[in-house]
Amino acid sequence: MTRDEIKDIILEIIEDIDEDADFDNLDADQPLRDQLDLDSMDFLDIVMELRKRYKLQIPEEDYPELATLTSCVNYLEPKLQDV
Amino acid sequence: MADYRLIIIGGGLSGLAAGIRSARFGRKTLIVERHSLPGGLNSYYYRQGYLLETGLHAMTNFAAQGAKHAPLNRLFRQLKLSRKKFITHEQLGSEVIFPQASLQFSNDFDLLCEEIARHFPAGIDRFRAMAKEIDTYDPFAEVPWQSARDFLHDRLADPLLEDMLLLPLMVYGNAEEHDMDLGQFAIMFRALFLEGFFRPQGTMKDLIDMLLDQYAQFGGEIRFRAPVEGIISKDEKVRGIRLENGEEITADAVLSTVGIPGTAQLSGWPLALDMDEYIGKMTFMETISMLPEVHLPPERAGRTILFYSLNDELKYHRPAQAIDPSWGVICFPDNFQGLERQHDAPTQVRVTNAANYELWQQAAQDKEQYRQVKEECGQQSAAAVSQILGQYNQDAVFQDSFTPMTIERFTAKCGGAVYGSPIKIKSGRTPFENLFIAGTDQGYLGIVGAMLSGVTIVNQHLLG
Ligand SMILES: Cc1cc2nc3c(=O)[nH]c(=O)nc-3n(C[C@H](O)[C@H](O)[C@H](O)COP(=O)(O)OP(=O)(O)OC[C@H]3O[C@@H](n4cnc5c(N)ncnc54)[C@H](O)[C@@H]3O)c2cc1C
Numbered sequence: 001m002t003r004d005e006i007k008d009i010i011l012e013i014i015e016d017i018d019e020d021a022d023f024d025n026l027d028a029d030q031p032l033r034d035q036l037d038l039d040s041m042d043f044l045d046i047v048m049e050l051r052k053r054y055k056l057q058i059p060e061e062d063y064p065e066l067a068t069l070t071s072c073v074n075y076l077e078p079k080l081q082d083v
Numbered sequence: 084m085a086d087y088r089l090i091i092i093g094g095g096l097s098g099l100a101a102g103i104r105s106a107r108f109g110r111k112t113l114i115v116e117r118h119s120l121p122g123g124l125n126s127y128y129y130r131q132g133y134l135l136e137t138g139l140h141a142m143t144n145f146a147a148q149g150a151k152h153a154p155l156n157r158l159f160r161q162l163k164l165s166r167k168k169f170i171t172h173e174q175l176g177s178e179v180i181f182p183q184a185s186l187q188f189s190n191d192f193d194l195l196c197e198e199i200a201r202h203f204p205a206g207i208d209r210f211r212a213m214a215k216e217i218d219t220y221d222p223f224a225e226v227p228w229q230s231a232r233d234f235l236h237d238r239l240a241d242p243l244l245e246d247m248l249l250l251p252l253m254v255y256g257n258a259e260e261h262d263m264d265l266g267q268f269a270i271m272f273r274a275l276f277l278e279g280f281f282r283p284q285g286t287m288k289d290l291i292d293m294l295l296d297q298y299a300q301f302g303g304e305i306r307f308r309a310p311v312e313g314i315i316s317k318d319e320k321v322r323g324i325r326l327e328n329g330e331e332i333t334a335d336a337v338l339s340t341v342g343i344p345g346t347a348q349l350s351g352w353p354l355a356l357d358m359d360e361y362i363g364k365m366t367f368m369e370t371i372s373m374l375p376e377v378h379l380p381p382e383r384a385g386r387t388i389l390f391y392s393l394n395d396e397l398k399y400h401r402p403a404q405a406i407d408p409s410w411g412v413i414c415f416p417d418n419f420q421g422l423e424r425q426h427d428a429p430t431q432v433r434v435t436n437a438a439n440y441e442l443w444q445q446a447a448q449d450k451e452q453y454r455q456v457k458e459e460c461g462q463q464s465a466a467a468v469s470q471i472l473g474q475y476n477q478d479a480v481f482q483d484s485f486t487p488m489t490i491e492r493f494t495a496k497c498g499g500a501v502y503g504s505p506i507k508i509k510s511g512r513t514p515f516e517n518l519f520i521a522g523t524d525q526g527y528l529g530i531v532g533a534m535l536s537g538v539t540i541v542n543q544h545l546l547g
Contacts, residue, residue: 019165020149037151041161044542048108 001080006032006073009053010046014038028069050076054083085333087113089545092311092349093340095123095494096530097522099294101338103162105545106303113332114303115324117310117495122291123340124494124501125524125530130448130483135371135486136287137493140388140414140433141280143255144273144531145173145190146168153278155531157544162298170284172419174387177280179247180471181392186247190279213238218277219334222266225509231268232261246397247421251275251390253399254412254435256528258363258502260400267507267526273305274529280387282419290530314350321350321518336545340522343504344497352513356506361524363500364401366487368438370461373429373481377415380473389413389462391471402439405446406460408467411436429480434464440487440498447488457484502528511540519544 001009007028014036015021021036032038043063050056056079058066065075089105091098094116105112120126125138146153148166159166176189183200188195200207216238229441236243249263252271257263283290291447298305313325314337321386323333343361346360354361383389392398392410412435438460446456461484465476476482485501496503503523511519519540527536 017163018151018160019167020151039157041157043543044546045161048546050107066375 001077001083006076007069010069010072013046013049017042017049018061027067031067032069032072033067037044040057054080055083056080085323085335086216087111087332089113089336089338090115090332090334091211091323091338092314092324092346093123093522094118094121094305094307095340095522096125096294096533097289097525097527097537098123099291099298099336099537100162100534101340101521101541102303102305103294103301104538104541105161106301108546109302110545112303113334114298114305115308115309115311115326115332116305118493119307121295121305121307122287122492124496125287126291126493126531127286127288131481133373134286135483136416139282139287139530140281140412140416140435141174141419142530143275143278143280144529145279149155154274154535155278155484156340158531158534158538161542162294162502162534164293169293171281172284172421174280175420177251177388177390178386179250179390181243181247182328182395183243184247188276188279190281192277193511194257195276199244205240206239206241206244209239210244214277215270220265220269222269223509226265226266229265231263231265243395245422246392246395248272248276249399250392250397250410251388251412253397254390255286256502256532257399258365258500258507258523258528259505260364267528270527274531282416282422289292298543308385311341311349314346316515316518318349319514319516321515324349325531334521336517338521338537338540338545339518340520341495342497342522343506343508343520343524345495346513346518346520346524350513350518351517352427352515352518361504361506362498363503363505364440364498365399365502366401366440366490366499366531367435367437367501368406368443368460368464368484368486369433369435370464370482370484372432372434372476372479374432374476374479375427376430377430377432377475377492378473379475383472385418387415389471391468393467393470399437402437404439405442406436406438406464408436408460408463411467413465413468413472417467432475434468436460436464436467438487438499440491440500443487443499454486457486457507460484460486460546495517496523511536511544 088110088113091114144155146155179186180380186198256271310327315322342516448452490499507526521536521540
C-alpha cells in the first residue's frame with residue numbers, strides 16, 4: 001500500500017467510527033486526538049479495525065505511534081507494504 | 084477449538100451491548116437468554132392490547148448530539164450506532180418533594196442551583212462547590228467504600244438538603260440500604276442532575292430491536308428460551324455452559340450478566356462472604372395506571388418525575404411492611420418534550436414504592452393472599468400519592484402492578500433486588516481467569532449504565 005492509500009484508510013476508519021468526524025482543517029502533524037476530539041475508547045476502535053481488516057496486531061506500547069496522521073502512516077507503511 | 088469465542092449469559096441491556104462490541108470485530112459470539120424476549124429488567128410486554136414497558140421511567144445521562152465525551156454519545160460510537168438518527172425527547176422537568184420544601188430540576192443544571200438558592204440560601208455556595216468536586220471525581224478508580232452521606236454532610240451540613248438530593252439518586256441506583264458508596268453517588272449525580280432524563284423516540288421495544296439488529300448485522304447469534312443451568316469449569320478456567328436441556332456449548336470465555344449470586348450458583352465460584360451479603364435488600368413494587376386524563380394540581384402540572392417523601396427524613400431501607408408508601412417515585416411517561424399523545428389515548432402514571440421481599444414471598448405461597456396483599460398495597464400507595472397529587476386514579480381504565488416476585492421471576496435477580504448486590508465487582512473479574520461479570524453487579528446501573536458496563540468489560544478483558 002502506498003502512503004496515500006494508508007492515509008485514506010485511516011481517515012476512512014475514523015469516519016466509520018465517528019459520524020461527527022470533520023477533516024476540513026485537519027493538520028497531519030498535530031495529534032488526531034485533540035483535533036478530532038477522540039478518546040482512548042475511539043483509539044481502541046482504530047486498532048481493532050486495523051486488526052480486523054489486515055490481521056495487524058498492534059501492541060499497546062505502540063499506541064503512541066498512532067498519535068498523528070503522519071505518525072500513523074510512518075508506523076503502518078512497513079507493516080502494510082505487501083497488502 | 085471451542086464453539087464460540089465468547090458466550091454471554093443474559094440478553095438484557097448489558098448483554099446486548101457486550102454482544103455488539105464483541106461481534107463487531109469479528110468474534111464469534113453467542114448470547115443465551117432464558118426468556119422468550121430480550122431486554123431483561125427493561126423489557127416490554129403486551130396486556131389488553133397495550134404495549135407496556137416493564138421498567139422505563141426515563142433514560143438517564145442525557146447528552147445532546149455532538150457532545151463527544153458524554154457517556155451516552157460515547158456509548159453510541161462504541162456500538163457503532165448513529166446518534167444522529169437516535170431521536171430523544173428530553174424531560175419537561177422533575178421535582179423532589181419533602182414536607183418542608185421542594186426542589187425542581189431539569190436537564191439544565193442551573194434550575195437545580197436556582198431552586199437550592201431559593202429554598203436553602205445558606206447552602207447554595209456549598210452545593211456549587213460540591214457539584215464541582217463531584218464533576219472531577221473518578222468513580223471508576225478502585226478505592227475502598229466511602230460513605231456518600233458523610234461526604235454530603237461534611238460539604239453541605241444541612242440534613243434536609245442532603246436527604247432531598249439523595250432520594251432520586253438512591254431510588255434510581257443504590258443497592259445498599261441507608262447510605263451509598265461515594266463512587267456510586269458520583270455516577271448517579273452526573274447521570275441525573277448534570278446530564279438528565281430523556282426518553283428515546285418510540286418504545287423500549289424499538290431501542291432493544293435496534294440493539295438486536297446491530298448485533299445480527301455483525302454476525303452475532305442469540306438464543307431465546309435457553310436457560311443456562313451451569314458454567315462448566317476445569318481448574319481455574321471455564322470451558323463453556325450447559326443449558327437446562329442438557330446441551331453443552333463451549334467457548335474461549337464467558338461473560339455473565341446475571342449478577343454475583345447467580346453467577347456463583349452457576350459456576351461454583353467460592354464467594355468471599357456469605358451469599359446473603361450479595362443479595363440486595365432494596366426491591367420495589369410498581370403500580371401502572373392508565374387514565375383518560377390526569378388532573379394535577381396546577382403547581383405540579385407538566386412534571387415528568389416526582390420524587391416524594393411524606394417524612395422529613397428519607398427512609399431508604401427495606402420496609403417492615405409489604406411496601407412503604409410514605410416515600411417513592413411518581414412518573415408520567417407521557418410528559419416528555421415533543422411527545423404527542425394520540426387523541427383520546429389514555430395517559431399513564433407509574434408509582435414506585437420500596438417493598439419487603441420476604442413478606443411478598445410469604446404472601447405468594449397462596450394465590451388469594453397474594454392478590455389481596457397486592458390490592459391492599461395498591462390502595463396504600465394511591466392514598467399516599469393522593470396527598471401529593473389529589474385524587475388522581477379514580478377513573479383508571481386499567482391498572483397493573485408488579486411486585487418483588489414479578490421482578491425475581493422475570494429477571495432472576497435474587498430477592499427481586501433491582502439494583503443487585505450491595506457489593507460490586509468493578510473490575511468484572513471472577514476467580515476463573517476467563518469468566519467475567521458485567522451489568523448490575525459490576526456497578527453501573529440503569530439502561531445507559533448497563534450498556535456501558537457491557538462495553539467496558541468487553542474492551543478491558545475480551546478484545547485483546
Ligand atoms: C421496574 C424497573 C424500572 C426501571 N426503570 C429504569 C428507568 O426508568 N431507567 C433506567 O435507566 N433504568 C431503569 N431500571 C434499571 C435497568 O432496567 C437495569 O439497571 C438494567 O436493565 C440492567 O441490565 P442488566 O443487563 O445488567 O441486567 P438484566 O436486565 O437483569 O439482564 C440479565 C438477563 O439475564 C437473563 N438470565 C438470568 N438468568 C439466566 C440464566 N440462567 N440463563 C440465561 N439467561 C438468564 C435474564 O432473563 C435477563 O434478561 C429499572 C428496573 C426495573 C426493574
